[in-house]
Amino acid sequence: MNLELNISSKVPTNQSNSVPLLGLGVWKSRPKECYEAVQAALELGYRHIDTAAIYGNEKEVGAAIKDSGIKRTDIFLVTKLWNADQGYEEALKAIDVSLQKLGTDYVDMYLIHFPVSGKRKDSWKALEKSKMDGKAKSIGVSNFMVSHLEDLLKESSIVPAMNQVEYHPFLQDTSLKEYCQKKGILLEAYSPLAHGQKLEDERLTTLAKKYNKSNAQILIRWSLQSGNVVIPKSKNPTRIRENADVFGFTISPEDMIEITSWNENFRTCWDPTTVE
Template identity: 50%
Template sequence: MNLPRSLTDTVTLNNGVEMPWFGLGVWKVKGNAVEESVTAAIRHGYRSIDTAKIYGNEEGVGRGIRDAGVPREELFITTKVWNEDQGYDKTLNAIDESLARLGLDYVDLYLIHWPGKDKYVDTWRALEKIQQDGKARAIGVCNFKIHHLEELLRRSDTVPAVNQVEYHPRLTQPDLLAYCQDKGIQLEAWSPLMQGEILDEPIIKKIAEQHGKSPAQVVLRWDLQNGVVTIPKSVKESRIQSNADIFDFELFPDEMKQINELNQDRRVGPDPDELLF
């Protein structure tokens, strides 16, 4: 793998679409804050913005995009279909509603937010049509375990371009990462900093000191060196800038190994096998 060297470097998804390695997540960011953070991120070089219907801020993301004044084709915008909208017809309606809130003609990536119990195959059929209709350049899933992906691939010829999952040093999911790499599915990390909890880990703090970097920068760099796209959330402009300052250093193999070994299979979000609907 060629390591990304700048904020605008991309990975080629399995359908040929180029996706930035690094972006801004906006979970729980509300009101003017989401508009301001999106605009600040884009002005500081970010090109990937990740939102979702359930975040309740697609309108603010759209305003932030327009305020930044960067041509639409230079941006990579992700949103997601929420659980209550799963199913073929509901999903086709959900994308139109999301596009209207965003003020966009298309998104670059449309994801199934959670697998749930028994609707995700029909939902995936809708995503295939959404891509065919040009409303999404790429389609994928979130929070899918290996057994979910196997069921989807058994029922469809379209391989998800992305699987966005909880991924951080306490939840490294090596089997899932290897499976996705084998199938050509790009793994993407949500909650890469474990909602800040991982930043007090002594091993990470020591590695950060050795590189003259912050613990957050070390963890985000670890993501990229593991071949995982990452989208940390921040509303502070200074943090948005510092999070992206990870392209001028490289973690050594022994440091990567030390961080990998912090895994405890511990989640801060729901287990996809338990969030059934």
């Protein structure tokens, strides 16, 4: 990984577009907060926004993008197919509903939110069609473990561009990461701040002091230097700024190894490992 990154740095996907390495997550941002957060992020130079149908804020994400005056083509917009909408026909309808709420003709990445048993392959076929129809520039998955990816790849004509999974120093599925790398699937780290639940970790505080950075900045920088695309969420403009101020320093190789040793399978979100 080239360490000379900045807020506009992108990484190519396996499907012809490129994704900005840093994005803003908007899960749990209420509509008004979400509008303001996206507006603040775009002003600061973020060009990647991660929402989902189930977050209930696609309309505000779309409005903030439109009102920003930034060209739609300069923004990487991600949304996701919710579980209740999985299945071929249902998924085709769901993307249209999302596009309408977002006020756009296409998303840059459409993800299957969760590997729902018995449905995910039909959903994937619908995503393939949405890509062919130009409604999604790239398509990918979220919360897919190695077994789900193997199962999908057996029958699909398109390899997912991205797998968005929970990933931070306290939860690292390295075999999943290696598998994704081998297949050319980008790993996108969601809940990179462990949903705010590990920010008080003393080892993290010690390192943050050493680099004169905040605990959150160390976690985000670790993710970037580990080669992940990363989407910290904040509804607070000061923190949105702080979370993007991670490009002017480098964590040393020794400290990267130290942080990487903190894995304790600490999962803050839902657990896809037991899904058949």
